Amino acid sequence: xxxxxxxxxxxxxxxxxxxxxxxxxxxxxxxxxxxxxxxxxxxxxxxxxxxxxxxxxxxxxxxxxxxxxxxxxxxxxxxxxxxxxxxxxxxxxxxxxxxxxxxxxxxxxxxxxxxxxxxxxxxxxxxxxxxxxxxxxxxxxxxxxxxx
Numbered sequence: 696x697x698x699x700x701x702x703x704x705x706x707x708x709x710x711x712x713x714x715x716x717x718x719x720x721x722x723x724x725x726x727x728x729x730x731x732x733x734x735x736x737x738x739x740x741x742x743x744x745x746x747x748x749x750x751x752x753x754x755x756x757x758x759x760x761x762x763x764x765x766x767x768x769x770x771x772x773x774x775x776x777x778x779x780x781x782x783x784x785x786x787x788x789x790x791x792x793x794x795x796x797x798x799x800x801x802x803x804x805x806x807x808x809x810x811x812x813x814x815x816x817x818x819x820x821x822x823x824x825x826x827x828x829x830x831x832x833x834x835x836x837x838x839x840x841x842x843x
Contacts, residue, residue, distance in 0.1 A: 707837065736761065740770035740811045750824065756808075758825035758832055767817030768812045769838070771810055773825030778807035781826040785809040792820035792836045802826070 786802035824833025
């Protein structure tokens with residue numbers, strides 16, 4: 696069983712996972728499963744939004760940050776690698792840097808993705824992140840108005 700531990704150090708969230716690796720010898724007669732499909736941003740935020748950043752959640756999915764230059768809005772979506780299977784706890788959040796009152800979030804049990812969550816943050820740094828089944832990732836003070 697894999698376990699995730701969350702830690703917050705100097706304002707940064709860390710993801711720590713225990714992983715088991717199995718090596719197979721070539722020609723052993725054992726079949727190897729194809730690598731898991733990784734999540735891709737497919738305009739879940741809507742027209743005019745372009746992906747500007749991402750955070751992988753190893754073995755689970757990816758959190759995407761998108762920006763709409765015309766609207767001055769950011770958007771976050773957390774996507775699972777696969778929508779097959781049961782619903783898992785998935786979440787997305789976004790806020791202007793260190794402005795807790797601005798925080799927008801969505802959490803719930805989803806088969807494919809959480810979000811989109813939107814925030815007007817033109818010319819501002821944003822804090823953002825997501826979660827899939829207890830594995831949490833985040834970035835702080837990023838994308839500081841360089842696309843405005």
